[in-house]
Amino acid sequence: MTQIKKVVLAYSGGLDTSAIIPWLKEQHDCEVVAFVADVGQGAEELEGVEAKAIASGASSCHVVDLKDAFVSEYINPILKTGALYEGTYLLGTAMARPIIAKAQVELALKVGADALAHGCTGKGNDQVRFESTYAALAPELSVIAPWREWTMKSRTDLLNYLASKNIPTTASAEKIYSRDANAWHISHEGGELEDPYCEPSEQVWTWTQSLEQAPNEAQYVSLQFEAGVLTAVDGESMTPYNALNYLNGVAAKHGVGRIDIVENRLVGMKSRGCYETPGGTVINNALRGLETLVLDKAAFKFREQIGLEFSHVLYDGRWFTPVAQAQLAAAESLAQALTGEIVVKLYKGHATVVKRQSPNSLYSEAFSTFEEDEVYNQKHAEGFIRLFSLSSRIAAMHKEQN
Known part of the structure; x- marks a missing residue:
C-alpha cells in the first residue's frame, strides 16, 4: 500500500464524512484536509461545517463557493442539451458531481496532497462520478473510498465509532432519509421509499408544497432567454444563479418539480428516489417551448438525440470525456437561435408554457392559418406526397408482381 501523507476529503459535515476523518487518520496515519463545496445547498447545511471538520480531526477545512460557476458552467450547458435521464430525471445530483470533484482535485494539488477521498457507497453512482473525474484530472493521486474498505455497515456503527473517538455529532439513528441538495434540486432516498409500493409521505418532501396545499390560483412567470x-x-x-434561486421559491409554492421514480443505477441495480426540482422544471419547460418555435424539424430531432445520449453520459459520470464535450458543443451550436420570451403558467404541480415569442421564430401564421391565405397552394402537397411515399408505392407494385 502506498504511504499516504496528506489526503483531501470531499466533506459534507454529515455522519459518513465525519466518521471518515478519524478513520483516515487511524488507518493511514495521515493529515486530512476537509473540502466543502458550496453548490447552493443552503446556509443551514453549511452552518458550522468548518468547526465540525476540525472537531472530527481535520487539520483544516476549505469551503469553496461554486454556486455561480455551477449554474453558469454546468447547469446552463446541460439545459441546452435537453438531457432527461430515463425521460424524467433532471439529473440534479449527476450535474453537480463534476464541478465538486474538479474543485476537490484543484485543492489537493494546491496543498500538495497525495490522495483524494470521498464518502460515496459502493452501491451508488457517485463513486464512479467522483473517481472518473479524479482519473481525468489527476490520475497520479491515490483514491480512498472508505465505504469499500471499512467494516462498518450502518448508521448505528458510525455513531458508535464516533462515540468511541469522543467526536461530537448532531446525527442520530432516527434519521431515515438520505438527502442531497444543491441549487438545482434536492434528492430523497431511504425510509419508506425503499418499498416501491409505498406512497411517499409528506415528510419526504422538503422544498415544495403538496398539490393539496398549493394555491388555487395560477401564477404566470415570464422568462427571457439569450x-x-x-x-x-x-x-x-x-444572474443565472439568482434567476434559478428566485424560480425555486416561486415554483415550489405551486408544487412544481416533484418526481417519484425508480431508476437504473450505473452499477446495475434499480433504486427508488424522490426529487424536487422546482425552478429547474420551469426553466427546462420554457427552454423546450422556445425550441419548438425556432428549431426546424431536423434540428429539433438532432437536439432530442443529443439530450437522450447526453443524459447517459452525464449520469454515468463522463463529463470530462471527448464524447461529452462533442455533445455539449453541438447543443451549444443549436442554442444560438434560442433567444426570446416564454411565459409559463404555474398551477398545482404544472409548469405549462402558454406564450412564446422570438426574433428567430420559424412560425408563420400566414402559412399555418386555417383561414384563407395567399401564400400556400394546397395542390402542391399532392406531388410532395407522391414523392414522399414513392418507396412504399414501389414496394407495393413489387409485391403485386410477385
Whole structure:
C-alpha cells in the first residue's frame, strides 16, 4: 500500500464524512484536509461545517463557493442539451458531481496532497462520478473510498465509532432519509421509499408544497432567454444563479418539480428516489417551448438525440470525456437561435408554457392559418406526397408482381 501523507476529503459535515476523518487518520496515519463545496445547498447545511471538520480531526477545512460557476458552467450547458435521464430525471445530483470533484482535485494539488477521498457507497453512482473525474484530472493521486474498505455497515456503527473517538455529532439513528441538495434540486432516498409500493409521505418532501396545499390560483412567470441562457425573469435582469434561486421559491409554492421514480443505477441495480426540482422544471419547460418555435424539424430531432445520449453520459459520470464535450458543443451550436420570451403558467404541480415569442421564430401564421391565405397552394402537397411515399408505392407494385 502506498504511504499516504496528506489526503483531501470531499466533506459534507454529515455522519459518513465525519466518521471518515478519524478513520483516515487511524488507518493511514495521515493529515486530512476537509473540502466543502458550496453548490447552493443552503446556509443551514453549511452552518458550522468548518468547526465540525476540525472537531472530527481535520487539520483544516476549505469551503469553496461554486454556486455561480455551477449554474453558469454546468447547469446552463446541460439545459441546452435537453438531457432527461430515463425521460424524467433532471439529473440534479449527476450535474453537480463534476464541478465538486474538479474543485476537490484543484485543492489537493494546491496543498500538495497525495490522495483524494470521498464518502460515496459502493452501491451508488457517485463513486464512479467522483473517481472518473479524479482519473481525468489527476490520475497520479491515490483514491480512498472508505465505504469499500471499512467494516462498518450502518448508521448505528458510525455513531458508535464516533462515540468511541469522543467526536461530537448532531446525527442520530432516527434519521431515515438520505438527502442531497444543491441549487438545482434536492434528492430523497431511504425510509419508506425503499418499498416501491409505498406512497411517499409528506415528510419526504422538503422544498415544495403538496398539490393539496398549493394555491388555487395560477401564477404566470415570464422568462427571457439569450442564446439559450436565462437572463431575465418577469422583466428583471438576473444572474443565472439568482434567476434559478428566485424560480425555486416561486415554483415550489405551486408544487412544481416533484418526481417519484425508480431508476437504473450505473452499477446495475434499480433504486427508488424522490426529487424536487422546482425552478429547474420551469426553466427546462420554457427552454423546450422556445425550441419548438425556432428549431426546424431536423434540428429539433438532432437536439432530442443529443439530450437522450447526453443524459447517459452525464449520469454515468463522463463529463470530462471527448464524447461529452462533442455533445455539449453541438447543443451549444443549436442554442444560438434560442433567444426570446416564454411565459409559463404555474398551477398545482404544472409548469405549462402558454406564450412564446422570438426574433428567430420559424412560425408563420400566414402559412399555418386555417383561414384563407395567399401564400400556400394546397395542390402542391399532392406531388410532395407522391414523392414522399414513392418507396412504399414501389414496394407495393413489387409485391403485386410477385
